[in-house]
Amino acid sequence: xxxxxxxxxxxxxxxxxxxxxxxxxxxxxxxYDNKTTTALKGxxxxxxxxxxxxxxxxxxxxxxxxxTRWTGEMLSPISETGNGLTRDxxxxxxxxxxxxxxxxxxxxxxLAINDAQGKVVLKPQTNLGAQ
Numbered sequence: 001x002x003x004x005x006x007x008x009x010x011x012x013x014x015x016x017x018x019x020x021x022x023x024x025x026x027x028x029x030x031x032y033d034n035k036t037t038t039a040l041k042g043x044x045x046x047x048x049x050x051x052x053x054x055x056x057x058x059x060x061x062x063x064x065x066x067x068t069r070w071t072g073e074m075l076s077p078i079s080e081t082g083n084g085l086t087r088d089x090x091x092x093x094x095x096x097x098x099x100x101x102x103x104x105x106x107x108x109x110x111l112a113i114n115d116a117q118g119k120v121v122l123k124p125q126t127n128l129g130a131q
Contacts, residue, residue: 049087
């Protein structure tokens with residue numbers, strides 16, 4: 001009986017350690033440049049209101065006319081609701097200004113969003129770089 005209990009505790013500890021590492025890695029912001037904040041103006045391509053993270057996809061045109069498609073990671077839908085966002089806040093074709101911590105390959109951590117008239121769509125996030 002004692003051996004079975006020790007085995008059960010060891011298995012539980014192992015599973016907890018593995019899953020804890022996965023959760024921690026999933027919420028890391030290590031891939032983003034948390035020391036750099038960039039403003040990008042563009043057009044919404046897609047707005048995904050899904051767990052575990054809301055995702056914004058938008059096209060940004062540079063001075064030469066070249067378009068780069070950006071993908072921005074945000075918090076969960078419930079967290080973003082608390083930040084003033086709803087599933088209907090952004091629509092394909094809408095012009096926006098997005099403030100981000102940039103990452104590789106046009107990936108970004110979204111910090112704030114304003115519409116073309118300057119109205120706040122997502123109020124500025126200040127604690128995302130510390131995750």
